[in-house]
């Protein structure tokens with residue numbers, strides 16, 4: 320006697336009936352049409368690869384070397400600066416976007432003497448409760464209500480608030 | 490209202506007070522800078538830090554100018570930002586009258602010259618406007634003989650001359666009209 324496995328004993332299920340159309344659908348591709356549209360194997364592979372990143376421009380030797388060796392700040396010092404101008408007042412050179420260092424030093428010195436004349440206590444701990452006015456030698460304060468600081472030296476020529484006419488008001 | 494060009498996003502300044510000081514360190518640094526600016530009216534420092542502190546200082550002065558010293562929240566803000574308390578008086582008694590009718594920003598910023606060989610921070614100068622110190626750019630250059638100014642001056646004179654002529658003509662015309670007017674008014 321031959322014992323059959325379970326699956327074999329099971330009765331074979333009948334196929335489901337296929338969908339029946341009244342009309343033959345037009346859009347469904349037939350086997351022949353499919354064959355016509357079929358691209359060649361080379362095309363399907365190459366079409367994607369051709370859009371991959373490829374160098375568009377030649378790399379210059381400078382760029383190539385910077386890329387390989389890294390950017391160093393030495394390069395900053397090596398490259399000539401093109402933004403250097405001469406100061407219109409004193410002729411010293413400075414970069415265009417900065418103020419002139421030589422002129423500023425003068426201002427800084429003068430400010431330091433003024434700060435000394437003001438006194439440490441007033442400057443650092445008890446700021447005056449009105450505007451500060453600096454009175455140089457041979458000068459008279461215009462407004463007595465303001466906080467007056469006397470400086471024991473003549474006013475430098477370059478430092479003037481109201482002596483020179485401004486370009487605007489002329 | 491801030492009347493100067495400021496960055497849209499703030500700088501985080503993660504190591505404002507030493508490495509890893511974080512946001513708290515940043516605010517602490519900003520308070521110190523604002524206090525120093527109000528006290529000395531002109532300070533030097535690293536450009537990004539000063540640029541960052543500038544906005545806070547402007548805002549503080551602006552609040553003080555708008556609300557005065559009777560406004561409680563403004564006083565609290567001033568008390569927070571000014572670490573040294575003698576500056577509260579300065580803010581409300583000196584700076585508020587100074588900037589009451591200001592139409593520009595309250596502060597000004599300059600780039601300090603680079604120290605060669607460079608490679609360090611860009612240094613800057615931050616100052617309050619109309620301060621008692623000498624101007625950063627000292628002299629006002631004489632521009633009277635500048636070509637453009639000479640041309641403008643000549644054009645101005647021409648314009649004035651023309652205007653006088655037209656006025657003269659107009660006055661003649663109006664004289665006539667007033668004469669006729671008077672006659673018509675008198676006739677009835």
Ligand SMILES: [Zn+2]
Nearest residue numbers: 406409419422
């Ligand atoms: Zn100069």
